[in-house]
Amino acid sequence: MADASNSDAFVEFERVQKSYDGETLVVKDLNLSLPKGEFLTMLGPSGSGKTTCLMMLAGFETATHGDIRLDGTSINNIPPHKRGIGMVFQNYALFPHMTIAENLSFPLEVRGLGKSDREAKVKRALDMVEMGTFGGRRPAQLSGGQQQRVALARALVFEPELVLMDEPLGALDKQLREKMQFEITHLAHQLGITTVYVTHDQTEALTMSDRVAVFNDGRIQQLAPPDQLYEEPANSFVAQFIGENNTLEGVIKEIREGHALVQLDGGELIACTPVNVSEAGQRTRVSIRPERVEYNKERLQEGAHTLKAEVLEFIYMGDIFRTRLRVAGNKDFIIKTRNAPDQVRLQPGQQIEIGWLPEDCRALDA
Amino acid sequence: MSDTTQSGPVLSADGTPLKRSLARALRMQKVRALMLIAPLLIFILLTFILPIADMLFRSVENRIVADTLSETVVTLEEWDAMSGDAPGEAVYESLYYDLFVAAEAKEHTKLGTRLNYEQTGISSLFRSSGRKMDDFGEDHVEAIEDASDGALKDAALWYEIMTGGSSDAGNTELLKAQRSKMAQLTGEGFGGDIGFVPGADISETFPRLARAYTDFALFVAVMDGDVVAEEDPWESVFVAFAQEVQAPGGAEKIAGYTGPGAAELQAAAAALADLEPISFKQTFVDIDEDWEDVGNWRTIQTYSPKYTSGYFLNSIDMQKGVDGAEARPENQQIYITLFKRTMFMSLVITGSCILLGYPVAWILANLPTRTANLLMILVLLPFWTSLLVRTSAWKVMLQQQGVINDVLVWLGLVADDARLVMINNQFGTIVAMTHILLPFMILPMYSVMQTINPTYLRAAKSLGATNWTAFWRVYFPQSVPGIGAGSILVFILSIGYYITPEIVGGTKGVFISNRIAYHISSSLNWGLAAALGTILLAVVLLLYWAYDKIVGIDNVKLG
Numbered sequence: 001m002a003d004a005s006n007s008d009a010f011v012e013f014e015r016v017q018k019s020y021d022g023e024t025l026v027v028k029d030l031n032l033s034l035p036k037g038e039f040l041t042m043l044g045p046s047g048s049g050k051t052t053c054l055m056m057l058a059g060f061e062t063a064t065h066g067d068i069r070l071d072g073t074s075i076n077n078i079p080p081h082k083r084g085i086g087m088v089f090q091n092y093a094l095f096p097h098m099t100i101a102e103n104l105s106f107p108l109e110v111r112g113l114g115k116s117d118r119e120a121k122v123k124r125a126l127d128m129v130e131m132g133t134f135g136g137r138r139p140a141q142l143s144g145g146q147q148q149r150v151a152l153a154r155a156l157v158f159e160p161e162l163v164l165m166d167e168p169l170g171a172l173d174k175q176l177r178e179k180m181q182f183e184i185t186h187l188a189h190q191l192g193i194t195t196v197y198v199t200h201d202q203t204e205a206l207t208m209s210d211r212v213a214v215f216n217d218g219r220i221q222q223l224a225p226p227d228q229l230y231e232e233p234a235n236s237f238v239a240q241f242i243g244e245n246n247t248l249e250g251v252i253k254e255i256r257e258g259h260a261l262v263q264l265d266g267g268e269l270i271a272c273t274p275v276n277v278s279e280a281g282q283r284t285r286v287s288i289r290p291e292r293v294e295y296n297k298e299r300l301q302e303g304a305h306t307l308k309a310e311v312l313e314f315i316y317m318g319d320i321f322r323t324r325l326r327v328a329g330n331k332d333f334i335i336k337t338r339n340a341p342d343q344v345r346l347q348p349g350q351q352i353e354i355g356w357l358p359e360d361c362r363a364l365d366a
Numbered sequence: 367m368s369d370t371t372q373s374g375p376v377l378s379a380d381g382t383p384l385k386r387s388l389a390r391a392l393r394m395q396k397v398r399a400l401m402l403i404a405p406l407l408i409f410i411l412l413t414f415i416l417p418i419a420d421m422l423f424r425s426v427e428n429r430i431v432a433d434t435l436s437e438t439v440v441t442l443e444e445w446d447a448m449s450g451d452a453p454g455e456a457v458y459e460s461l462y463y464d465l466f467v468a469a470e471a472k473e474h475t476k477l478g479t480r481l482n483y484e485q486t487g488i489s490s491l492f493r494s495s496g497r498k499m500d501d502f503g504e505d506h507v508e509a510i511e512d513a514s515d516g517a518l519k520d521a522a523l524w525y526e527i528m529t530g531g532s533s534d535a536g537n538t539e540l541l542k543a544q545r546s547k548m549a550q551l552t553g554e555g556f557g558g559d560i561g562f563v564p565g566a567d568i569s570e571t572f573p574r575l576a577r578a579y580t581d582f583a584l585f586v587a588v589m590d591g592d593v594v595a596e597e598d599p600w601e602s603v604f605v606a607f608a609q610e611v612q613a614p615g616g617a618e619k620i621a622g623y624t625g626p627g628a629a630e631l632q633a634a635a636a637a638l639a640d641l642e643p644i645s646f647k648q649t650f651v652d653i654d655e656d657w658e659d660v661g662n663w664r665t666i667q668t669y670s671p672k673y674t675s676g677y678f679l680n681s682i683d684m685q686k687g688v689d690g691a692e693a694r695p696e697n698q699q700i701y702i703t704l705f706k707r708t709m710f711m712s713l714v715i716t717g718s719c720i721l722l723g724y725p726v727a728w729i730l731a732n733l734p735t736r737t738a739n740l741l742m743i744l745v746l747l748p749f750w751t752s753l754l755v756r757t758s759a760w761k762v763m764l765q766q767q768g769v770i771n772d773v774l775v776w777l778g779l780v781a782d783d784a785r786l787v788m789i790n791n792q793f794g795t796i797v798a799m800t801h802i803l804l805p806f807m808i809l810p811m812y813s814v815m816q817t818i819n820p821t822y823l824r825a826a827k828s829l830g831a832t833n834w835t836a837f838w839r840v841y842f843p844q845s846v847p848g849i850g851a852g853s854i855l856v857f858i859l860s861i862g863y864y865i866t867p868e869i870v871g872g873t874k875g876v877f878i879s880n881r882i883a884y885h886i887s888s889s890l891n892w893g894l895a896a897a898l899g900t901i902l903l904a905v906v907l908l909l910y911w912a913y914d915k916i917v918g919i920d921n922v923k924l925g
Contacts, residue, residue, distance in 0.1 A: 095821050095825075095826075095840050106826070110829065112832045
């Protein structure tokens with residue numbers, strides 16, 4: 001977890017709590033700091049507190065306890081319109097009664113900029129999102145993707161140092177979403193703005209962010225760069241939530257020098273990397289990514305533990321094959337293999353042996 | 367598609383034009399849809415549109431003068447109203463025969479009432495004259511009756527004279543003309559066989575007599591249901607005979623007359639020889655000298671046409687004068703003031719409804735649904751209370767010995783002898799009507815505000831707008847359709863409001879609708895009421911049109 005008292009932090013949450021009803025905490029003891037220019041994504045299932053955190057940062061919700069600092073100053077008592085934070089909303093929130101140019105001009109007007117200044121900035125912002133010719137239109141005359149770009153331009157037009165985005169791509173179709181993901185990250189890095197991005201879409205989080213904060217139950221479960229998050233989940237929630245994952249239940253037999261021996265509920269013994277388990281006898285959930293499972297004996301490492309498996313289903317997915325196996329009593333054990341010329345296509349009913357590297361097999365909390 | 371390259375209409379698969387086959391396919395649907403709405407459509411047509419159209423038509427309709435005084439209006443046309451002299455004998459003569467029949471049919475008082483709207487005093491003139499129609503040619507009638515030992519008292523003889531005997535061809539043209547005249551006068555259908563056709567000879571020789579007798583015959587047969595030959599003719603028949611015989615050339619006519627009863631008629635003519643010819647004008651003036659009054663005749667002439675703009679002129683404090691439209695005397699002007707007051711007060715009421723309703727609608731729209739529904743009941747509660755009860759409650763509250771004044775006096779804010787006048791004036795009407803019409807403003811505003819996403823306000827604030835700027839620049843413009851809808855509703859309702867101004871308005875706070883109601887139910891001047899109503903309707907439509915031009919009616923949301 002990041003150090004809360006980081007001196008070069010631009011945005012800081014320190015021991016922040018939030019409760020709506022005075023009985024339950026929606027956000028429990030949040031500590032988070034991000035340096036200038038970082039693209040941070042808050043990822044989590046709905047109700048995990050991520051949007052509440054964003055709203056506290058924007059100033060629409062007040063923290064019940066704790067301190068939120070922007071560039072070193074506490075902003076707890078600063079109203080939203082004085083925070084100077086750009087924000088992109090889920091439904092874009094483009095003012096329907098104004099044209100696109102008027103929408104973009106609005107934040108400049110309330111800041112008292114002159115007409116020529118405003119026009120220049122609006123034009124630059126629209127050009128930036130490639131919407132230069134749409135200034136005279138109304139939001140209702142634009143497509144979802146176009147509205148999204150305008151919303152982005154509007155959040156950036158007054159040159160904020162921090163931009164918040166609340167699931168901005170949720171309403172777009174898949175192709176457009178992927179295109180916009182790229183554009184947003186590109187723009188954010190180009191302008192050097194600090195971005196806090198909220199989403200429940202893990203692909204979006206992984207592809208766009210410098211770091212991802214996985215939220216659950218009002219807490220950050222893990223804060224890490226995307227690759228680390230995927231490959232080294234800190235607990236079983238993160239392992240389950242990010243990407244596809246196979247789990248096997250068991251009990252720790254012994255832990256020694258960064259290795260753990262786990263006896264699965266079916267009796268088999270396997271070697272794992274212990275993550276958040278500490279002692280023998282503890283129940284554990286072992287997590288293995290489907291693409292890290294190997295069934296070709298020649299490729300298996302010397303001395304690796306192997307398990308017997310029965311092929312239940314073979315699914316052809318184009319670029320990959322997806323095979324469902326029964327392993328140690330788990331009927332939903334998935335393996336993914338690349339559709340390469342020499343790849344074997346497994347047949348249902350076939351008995352095979354599978355194995356993996358102990359580093360890829362992580363013993364997490366049960 | 368190949369269709370884009372071929373010219374001419376697009377054809378469907380079987381070669382018929384696509385438009386026609388589409389129309390055929392849709393016709394069944396249309397018929398079914400029409401059948402579904404037919405009951406309501408017919409209901410509305412019969413109970414709403416037709417009565418209103420009929421009522422509006424009354425604002426220009428003015429048949430009663432021409433129908434009742436059908437001959438007089440024709441002869442009066444030649445009279446020059448500017449001359450300053452009363453009309454000539456011919457007009458009075460026509461008036462006698464018209465008025466005689468009208469008096470028999472008891473239609474003359476209606477006409478008097480109608481003309482009294484334009485010129486006070488005409489009503490009693492007509493009523494009193496109608497009772498004295500026997501004054502005309504009293505001696506002449508007596509002389510005719512006494513001639514030939516009273517032979518002309520015989521109804522059957524008259525019948526024979528007037529039919530011209532069995533050999534006469536009969537003048538059906540005259541019968542037809544008098545039929546339609548009587549039908550217009552009484553409003554009854556004068557169809558069917560009446561057992562009488564005026565003789566061709568007699569109606570040529572004595573046309574006035576023939577007309578008078580035909581009128582009598584029609585009336586007796588149709589209105590009284592009697593046999594013409596058995597009824598004694600009206601005095602007007604005798605008067606007509608006397609008039610024709612005594613007219614220049616009358617002596618020759620009667621001498622040359624050879625039809626039935628020639629001897630008796632010639633004897634009667636001889637008896638009349640000593641008497642002065644009847645002067646209708648003199649007799650009318652003797653009955654009432656107002657018949658000589660040029661003003662009365664001007665009024666009759668002005669309102670002779672079957673359609674008149676008089677009611678409309680009246681509605682805008684004008685009248686038909688000798689040279690066309692002219693302003694009414696100052697002390698009779700009332701409607702322009704009333705229209706202005708109605709418009710002004712409706713605007714004030716609409717404005718107060720906006721001011722009071724907007725915050726309420728805003729709170730309702732921003733509260734959680736449960737609480738909002740609860741408060742909504744409070745808004746709707748007045749709807750479920752009788753209008754009369756609410757208005758009367760305001761009377762209790764606002765009157766000088768009422769609740770508010772009592773409290774103010776008790777608090778010492780107002781002296782007991784200087785209690786505030788808050789009712790029977792414009793203030794009372796505005797307060798009570800604002801209260802009554804408030805839900806009509808809140809409901810459309812609420813339904814529009816509900817659709818405004820709160821993120822717009824958040825977005826505005828995140829862009830740097832203060833609470834006020836965010837509201838004024840972002841929220842308010844989006845709520846304008848609700849304000850528009852509410853305003854139209856409240857304004858149109860209040861412009862035609864009746865009960866509340868009637869109860870709490872006194873004399874200073876009444877609306878034009880109260881005046882309309884007065885003319886409908888008290889003064890019975892329906893034409894004027896219709897004209898006022900038409901103007902009111904036109905004003906509303908005009909405002910609606912203006913609103914559409916300025917704001918656009920698509921921007922109005924009622925929910």
